[in-house]
Amino acid sequence: MKEETITKGGRTRQAIEDAALILFLEHGYHATSMRQIADQAGLALGGIYNHFSNKEEIFSGIIMDKHPYKRVLPAILAAEGETAEDFIRSAASALVSELGNQPDFIKLMFIEIIEFNGKHASLMLREIGPKLLPVFERLVKVRKNLRKIHPAVLMRSFIGMFFSFYVTELFIADTPLKKVMPKDSFDLFVDIYLHGILKPEE
């Protein structure tokens, strides 16, 4: 949202990405036309090509600029806490506040998986994996109240908890189940997860 670049070109580029993001999330990648993006961004079709050489570059740009992982990694790295429980709670709440309550962002990853066979996601994971795994390795070594869990599985299940929550959130959205579901479901997910990885306290 914030920009260092106050140039007109930079602003137009951002407008194109914002417009495209809205449309991609709503209709998917291939179902969104360059003309729609141009209209939404408030310029002519040809004008887009002054900023992006093709459609996929707009998507890549969005992945780079808008993808949550840029905020996710620092949030986890910054998480602290005396106990493993405090650490996980800290990391989880930091992530949720970064990702927001809307599950829309997760659609970006789905588009990625379906339309590009996870090409960008794979690159992303190669970049953040080596930074993230040591955090969980340290957690396993230092925190005595953790059950014995493989660090990679600990990391994977922690990330997986968010997918578990957000994907089911998407499915429940327009169904009667939404009324039955408690409002604080995410906290309950974290609670179940914590019981899953911590030693019983008694």
Add this chain to the structure above:
Amino acid sequence: MKEETITKGGRTRQAIEDAALILFLEHGYHATSMRQIADQAGLALGGIYNHFSNKEEIFSGIIMDKHPYKRVLPAILAAEGETAEDFIRSAASALVSELGNQPDFIKLMFIEIIEFNGKHASLMLREIGPKLLPVFERLVKVRKNLRKIHPAVLMRSFIGMFFSFYVTELFIADTPLKKVMPKDSFDLFVDIYLHGILKPEE
């Protein structure tokens, strides 16, 4: 896979759905052309329209015929076990053997969410939700060794565990993390989940 209809028309219809499923999973819905589907199915483009009136009808047909939920619901309903742990393990292993080890099937749901805004998925959940929720309500009432968890959250987190596993599986697939990850990760996920929902035994 099995058909009652041995008619030629029924077989061709199946061949079209099989071909489309492969292509949809590989390239997505909009990136797959009717011509590709025709080629893959071994007939001419025009021939498709004797069996489906348009492209979306092919997708709907696949959802109806090939969607895992048709097998998922019976698998969960058939799960048994003396304790909650036995029940969850039974249901989990039944599901995994039904879904197979390939995470591909999950892409069908992602295409659904992205290209059709979860239109079919919502209908599906309205159908199976009322059948599935009572299973978890009964589980909460009967099994004493369960922690106090809202039935809807119990159901959601159980389903979510599969998304957690399969989505992360998709992301890890082509990265170095695949080597670090234990082979029996799914069992470890179930293990964490069970510790999450069960009372400590000591």
Add this chain to the structure above:
DNA sequence: CCTACCGATCGGTAGG
């Protein structure tokens, strides 16, 4: 940044 277009390919349908 726009207007005007291109090669090609899209989903869908014609008559036979």
Add this chain to the structure above:
DNA sequence: CCTACCGATCGGTAGG
């Protein structure tokens, strides 16, 4: 008269 399917082409739109 039906089914299943063909070669050819329809009106529009894709990315560029």
